[in-house]
Amino acid sequence: MSIPKFIKLTTTAVPLPIENVDTDQIIPARFLKAVERKGFGDNLFRDWRYDEQNVPVATFPLNDPRFSGDILVAAKNFGCGSSREHAAWAIFDYGFRVVVSSFFADIFKNNALNNGLLPIQVSEDFLQRVFAAIEADPAAQFEVDLQNQTLTIVSTGEQTSFEIDGYKKECLLNGYDDVDYLMSIRPEIEAYESAHRA
Amino acid sequence: MGKTLFDKVWDAHVVKSLDGGRSVLYIDRHYIHEVTSPVAFGGLKRRGVKVARPQNTTGTPDHNVPTINQHLPVAEEQSRRQLESFEQNCREHGIECFTLGSPRHGVVHIVGPEQGITQPGMTIVCGDSHTSTHGAFGAVAFGIGTSEVEMVFASQCILQPKPKTMRITVNGKRGKGVTAKDIILYIISQISASGGTGHFIEFAGETIRDLSMEERMTVCNMSIECGARGGMIAPDETTFRYVCGRNRAPQGDDFDRAVERWKELYSDPDAQFDKEYTFDAADIEPMITYGTNPGMGIGITGRVPSEEGLSGSDRISFRKALEYMDFKSGEPMIGKKIDYVFLGSCTNGRIEDFRQFAWAVRGHKKADHVTAWLVPGSKAVEAQARAEGLDKILAEAGFELRQPGCSACLAMNADKIPAGKYSVSTSNRNFEGRQGPGARTLLAGPLVAAAAAITGMIADPREVFNL
Numbered sequence: 001m002s003i004p005k006f007i008k009l010t011t012t013a014v015p016l017p018i019e020n021v022d023t024d025q026i027i028p029a030r031f032l033k034a035v036e037r038k039g040f041g042d043n044l045f046r047d048w049r050y051d052e053q054n055v056p057v058a059t060f061p062l063n064d065p066r067f068s069g070d071i072l073v074a075a076k077n078f079g080c081g082s083s084r085e086h087a088a089w090a091i092f093d094y095g096f097r098v099v100v101s102s103f104f105a106d107i108f109k110n111n112a113l114n115n116g117l118l119p120i121q122v123s124e125d126f127l128q129r130v131f132a133a134i135e136a137d138p139a140a141q142f143e144v145d146l147q148n149q150t151l152t153i154v155s156t157g158e159q160t161s162f163e164i165d166g167y168k169k170e171c172l173l174n175g176y177d178d179v180d181y182l183m184s185i186r187p188e189i190e191a192y193e194s195a196h197r198a
Numbered sequence: 199m200g201k202t203l204f205d206k207v208w209d210a211h212v213v214k215s216l217d218g219g220r221s222v223l224y225i226d227r228h229y230i231h232e233v234t235s236p237v238a239f240g241g242l243k244r245r246g247v248k249v250a251r252p253q254n255t256t257g258t259p260d261h262n263v264p265t266i267n268q269h270l271p272v273a274e275e276q277s278r279r280q281l282e283s284f285e286q287n288c289r290e291h292g293i294e295c296f297t298l299g300s301p302r303h304g305v306v307h308i309v310g311p312e313q314g315i316t317q318p319g320m321t322i323v324c325g326d327s328h329t330s331t332h333g334a335f336g337a338v339a340f341g342i343g344t345s346e347v348e349m350v351f352a353s354q355c356i357l358q359p360k361p362k363t364m365r366i367t368v369n370g371k372r373g374k375g376v377t378a379k380d381i382i383l384y385i386i387s388q389i390s391a392s393g394g395t396g397h398f399i400e401f402a403g404e405t406i407r408d409l410s411m412e413e414r415m416t417v418c419n420m421s422i423e424c425g426a427r428g429g430m431i432a433p434d435e436t437t438f439r440y441v442c443g444r445n446r447a448p449q450g451d452d453f454d455r456a457v458e459r460w461k462e463l464y465s466d467p468d469a470q471f472d473k474e475y476t477f478d479a480a481d482i483e484p485m486i487t488y489g490t491n492p493g494m495g496i497g498i499t500g501r502v503p504s505e506e507g508l509s510g511s512d513r514i515s516f517r518k519a520l521e522y523m524d525f526k527s528g529e530p531m532i533g534k535k536i537d538y539v540f541l542g543s544c545t546n547g548r549i550e551d552f553r554q555f556a557w558a559v560r561g562h563k564k565a566d567h568v569t570a571w572l573v574p575g576s577k578a579v580e581a582q583a584r585a586e587g588l589d590k591i592l593a594e595a596g597f598e599l600r601q602p603g604c605s606a607c608l609a610m611n612a613d614k615i616p617a618g619k620y621s622v623s624t625s626n627r628n629f630e631g632r633q634g635p636g637a638r639t640l641l642a643g644p645l646v647a648a649a650a651a652i653t654g655m656i657a658d659p660r661e662v663f664n665l
Contacts, residue, residue, distance in 0.1 A: 166218030
């Protein structure tokens with residue numbers, strides 16, 4: 001089996017200048033009752049996107065017609081809290097392929113990478129420049145190049161590189177799936193078991 | 199150079215190391231529940247494979263179970279389907295499952311230790327961030343996502359980058375009325391909700407050594423709330439006494455041999471940590487949170503902080519939090535009216551928490567306007583509370599016990615705090631809407647919760663109960 005590939009992307013971005021966005025905000029617990037992985041995007045940021053009467057909150061960036069694109073840009077410590085992978089599924093299902101922040105919570109970062117959603121960690125300074133570029137022009141384009149590990153603000157040419165571990169990079173570029181890999185090394189796992197767990 | 203406790207356990211479980219820093223880590227125990235496992239079971243089905251090591255896997259439904267009338271069919275259809283599908287999946291793959299209402303049922307992080315399944319030196323994962331609880335035994339235990347649940351199902355291994363190490367030392371004797379929950383809320387308030395990110399914490403020092411096993415679980419449980427992958431405490435006589443004789447612990451000579459191995463699980467004196475913090479127990483008073491992340495905590499006698507010194511998105515987020523809570527900078531916490539009290543969760547749902555709460559409220563009466571939900575972490579905790587007569591003490595004070603489950607900690611079942619209401623909660627997260635859309639959560643330990651339930655407001659338990 002394979003995960004969605006990620007190679008290169010040029011797109012606009014949606015700003016979410018809020019810190020410590022936790023996975024309960026990304027997808028509230030009451031939407032975790034499904035036993036299949038589909039439709040979570042409808043409830044992405046549910047309680048920020050809609051008021052109690054289910055009316056879209058006009059000021060929330062996802063409802064602001066000025067903003068669109070495949071990149072979500074958020075302030076530091078994005079994805080903290082619960083380990084629910086539904087958070088990564090909801091963001092991907094909504095249509096985002098990249099999340100940019102100055103800091104990601106560990107479990108969320110792993111979950112994103114396992115689903116073809118690329119978390120790009122940039123410096124606080126560069127993050128502010130990204131926010132400024134969107135504010136100046138919501139149609140501003142950004143280029144993400146995974147092979148070269150760069151994020152570029154196309155209008156200004158400002159560029160930053162980002163880190164990703166080599167194994168996960170290969171997985172994303174090729175759509176490799178960890179489960180396939182782990183099943184392929186079963187003899188090594190069994191050898192470990194007989195040596196250590198007997 | 200010596201090794202840290204974390205290094206010793208982690209290194210012993212590395213099957214192989216990959217280029218780029220990831221390890222194939224062998225998992226000794228995999229706990230599963232109904233919410234984060236279905237899609238992983240679905241993945242196995244598509245691949246046409248079975249769970250590789252069902253005997254190393256334990257299931258219990260907890261997140262989405264009702265906490266009243268558990269003998270009746272679950273009313274809400276989607277929840278019922280999720281629970282049925284969980285039991286069905288466990289049966290199909292030969293996984294033991296502590297089903298709803300059975301004597302071993304309960305919150306996954308409560309029943310694992312209770313049954314003696316959690317033991318020192320193990321690697322333990324679960325699709326739940328509070329898996330860090332099991333670190334109290336000197337296990338490397340951490341939460342994982344559903345893709346990773348599928349990896350463990352298929353191979354009993356996981357691919358993980360090795361975290362950095364951090365040691366948090368708390369020195370001295372704690373003051374009256376200061377619970378384990380207050381200690382960990384204090385630590386998080388000092389290092390922030392993201393201060394531990396990328397790290398695995400070892401909690402150490404006299405204050406930590408003096409904690410009971412259940413208190414240690416409370417501390418390790420909330421490691422994730424400062425962003426850490428997990429938290430652990432070196433096993434000692436307290437640990438061995440707790441594990442000894444439990445259902446699934448090694449018995450007789452096997453136990454003695456296990457203890458000899460477990461005694462090697464400590465950080466060598468010359469071990470280096472990537473980061474170190476030291477705190478003094480004397481600085482810790484009963485804690486309460488005022489904001490919308492667990493790092494926004496203060497001593498109960500404190501005032502809501504000001505935004506002075508904050509700028510940019512820090513300031514925006516701080517304002518957003520106070521606005522959500524409807525608090526103003528400079529206001530004292532004591533005296534604020536509250537509406538709900540929740541005692542329970544994998545943080546504070548153990549028998550010692552119920553004893554503490556019950557003995558505190560003994561001879562008092564619950565404030566009329568307060569709704570209190572007291573939810574034991576497991577059937578065993580519930581049974582023990584009844585055996586000790588805690589249910590009677592509680593009933594006299596106007597409280598009743600519910601049935602086990604995660605309940606209002608995440609409000610996935612019917613136990614939701616209404617919008618705008620204030621809830622003093624012994625759970626682990628005060629995020630916006632965590633306890634129900636619009637609910638306002640104030641995190642605290644069982645004694646602060648008891649004081650709030652009696653007075654109907656935020657109150658200092660040291661004064662209310664003459665501690």
